[in-house]
Amino acid sequence: MSISLALITCVAHLATLVRVLTFRRNGARYRYHVSWVEWVLVAVMGGSAIELALHLGQVGIFEAAAAVLLAALVLGARGNVARLLWSD
Numbered sequence: 001m002s003i004s005l006a007l008i009t010c011v012a013h014l015a016t017l018v019r020v021l022t023f024r025r026n027g028a029r030y031r032y033h034v035s036w037v038e039w040v041l042v043a044v045m046g047g048s049a050i051e052l053a054l055h056l057g058q059v060g061i062f063e064a065a066a067a068v069l070l071a072a073l074v075l076g077a078r079g080n081v082a083r084l085l086w087s088d
Contacts, residue, residue, distance in 0.1 A: 006052055006059040012067035013049040016074045017042060023079030034082045041074075041081065 020042055048067075052059070077083040 003056055005061065005064045006056045009059050009064045009067045010049050010052040012071040013045045016071045017045040017049060019074050019079040020081065031082055034085065038081045
């Protein structure tokens, strides 16, 4: 079961990473502090995906659930991290 949880977690990290990297502003304001949050998110998601791909160790249900939840939030916001940080 740990291999399947690791695979689910890795896919969730990669989905988050790809969606943030493919975000298009389309005229939205550039926010300097949000770009730093996006950079950190890309670094952490990429590092986590690489670590999981190289070392399929113990991944708990809560770690997998957190990765899937973050991926769902980012995909729901269409990669707009500023939309995740502030409500309209």
